[in-house]
Amino acid sequence: xxxxxxxxxxxxxxxxxxxxxxxxxxxxxxxxxxxxxxxxxxxxxxxxxxxxxxxxxxxxxxxxxxxxxxxxxxxxxxxxxxxxxxxxxxxxxxxxxxxxxxxxxxxxxxxxxxxxxxxxxxxxxxxxxxxxxxxxxxxxxxxxxxxxxxxxxxxxxxxx
Numbered sequence: 001x002x003x004x005x006x007x008x009x010x011x012x013x014x015x016x017x018x019x020x021x022x023x024x025x026x027x028x029x030x031x032x033x034x035x036x037x038x039x040x041x042x043x044x045x046x047x048x049x050x051x052x053x054x055x056x057x058x059x060x061x062x063x064x065x066x067x068x069x070x071x072x073x074x075x076x077x078x079x080x081x082x083x084x085x086x087x088x089x090x091x092x093x094x095x096x097x098x099x100x101x102x103x104x105x106x107x108x109x110x111x112x113x114x115x116x117x118x119x120x121x122x123x124x125x126x127x128x129x130x131x132x133x134x135x136x137x138x139x140x141x142x143x144x145x146x147x148x149x150x151x152x153x154x155x156x157x158x159x160x
Contacts, residue, residue: 010088013099020107024140025114028123040127047128050137053121070120077113081106097155104148111141 035041035051042048055070084102091098115122124137 024111108145
């Protein structure tokens, strides 16, 4: 019986996950200590800081669900984090791009998970807009999850 050899060296990229989670938590803490809920401040043309609490998933999807679903979101997030850590561990061929993107997704998921577990909601504060059109408000965790996902998709289809 032949045993598979896994590349545990990819787990070294979890430092990036921790760093991104800490960056997310620090920016949320800064917003909570410098803004009132609902307060808006212009940062750059097309970008505001707008402090809100998001009880739903990414970009406010399912924000009006009951407490039962709150715990479902938490468990789904935990399972996703575990799946990406296992993916990092099981990657046979070392790929820096895959490792970085998986670590970004893990770090962002950890940041939002901590908010959800500790406070019951996620702090969102980045408001991107063009004239009167506003993208749903998000945070650093959402941003790195999206970036990590885009990198995974592009890498998978275009193998750069």
